[in-house]
């Protein structure tokens with residue numbers, strides 16, 4: 001039994017900081033005017049945010065709301081890029097816009113480094129993880145990912161309609177992350193609960209939120225213990241042994257990084273895979289083209305990421321200031337919409353159309369600046385393999401009932417119910433891609 | 436033509452080494468690198484332009500020669 005007293009219960013409890021911070025009044029209900037009262041948590045936004053964003057881009061272009069204790073929503077690419085690059089004036093102390101602002105003293109580390117960190121700490125926390133997330137390092141997960149995608153498709157045998165969100169897209173990132181972290185593969189569904197609790201439970205009462213979050217950390221601590229007893233070649237063991245400033249990491253940093261990978265890596269890829277299949281189901285010309293010319297998939301994928309960018313982030317304004325025509329106050333939220341930036345006609349020709357062979361595509365789906373998605377190479381591998389495996393076996397598919405498609409609410413947007421009519425999947429091909 | 440990556444701007448999006456692996460590669464942390472002297476053979480000029488036009492951080496500089 002390994003002894004590592006960083007991870008005993010006691011040290012966790014005494015290490016826990018008292019939760020201070022500021023709570024604002026919870027305001028829900030229909031939006032009166034999107035320019036002055038926006039809310040990304042209302043059903044109209046999750047159903048179809050693009051017309052709202054397009055309208056605001058012309059009218060404002062930085063919208064305001066008094067909900068969440070005050071927030072701004074820039075809609076032009078130029079403004080989104082400027083904020084993402086300006087870590088002096090905009091803090092990542094909390095990247096989930098809610099009615100709770102964590103205490104200012106939490107900066108520059110934040111609750112889940114590196115996503116919640118500002119310079120100079122951010123760089124160190126990120127550097128720790130970067131080598132594990134290069135394209136080269138991630139290639140080793142590709143064959144297992146492909147085999148897993150194929151096994152999901154095998155399980156569709158005999159069904160004319162499958163839910164591509166629930167029965168396919170969702171499982172792929174869960175399995176890959178479980179693999180990377182060395183968690184039991186069958187725990188996937190628990191990760192999903194954790195993610196939902198954190199991302200979709202924003203307007204729950206604080207006590208309930210805290211309770212749900214601690215459930216996740218209990219689980220992660222269990223996994224850490226398992227790895228202390230039995231170290232293996234995976235990301236959990238890597239984090240337990242990693243050093244920063246000549247010292248091993250604080251337990252809260254280890255479990256925090258694990259939590260971040262679960263939270264940042266599941267909903268996001270799930271959404272991207274689902275939105276891509278949704279688009280291809282309702283756009284036969286694009287689907288047929290990719291089936292006929294699979295080599296175009298990498299280019300097509302970037303366009304699907306641009307048009308249906310799943311991730312919106314948040315920032316907190318550091319000091320009162322006049323910024324691009326509006327009066328920002330310290331502690332105002334910014335809803336940093338990469339999806340809105342990606343549809344700005346000033347940046348993209350035919351911005352509101354999916355141009356499946358768009359070659360010049362400087363999209364911001366993975367963010368811009370120092371917080372560029374750490375998992376972008378992983379996400380691209382998952383998306384490519386998921387679509388390749390699907391198109392190979394299910395070249396023809398349509399939406400079974402467009403009205404039955406549902407989308408997640410909040411800052412990560414993607415289909416959560418996606419019934420597709422698939423006919424009969426083709427038999428597995430005898431020639432395999434990955435050998 | 437010559438290509439160069441401004442390391443002050445590059446954030447490791449990897450569009451360059453995805454689109455033009457003959458001209459760019461990733462370092463151990465995923466940042467883009469130009470192996471060698473950055474001189475682009477004529478048949479790779481289109482790839483070089485494509486990479487530059489797709490870099491989300493505008494970190495790739497192209498210098499056309501005389």
Ligand code: HEM
Nearest residue numbers: 114115264265268269272311313366367371373374375379
């Ligand atoms: C299509 C799928 C994905 C999209 C669209 C996406 C998008 C993003 C965006 C926009 C950011 C920037 C955050 C900011 O500026 O505040 C980000 C950061 C991050 N993402 Fe992703 N992501 C995806 C998949 C993943 C995966 C699979 C993982 C890992 C397993 C991951 C891990 C992270 C981490 C750790 C950060 C924080 C990086 C930092 O702050 O330095 N993401 N992601």
Ligand code: SF4
Nearest residue numbers: 445448449451467490
């Ligand atoms: S595309 Fe740009 S940001 Fe990405 S690795 Fe290449 S140079 Fe760096």
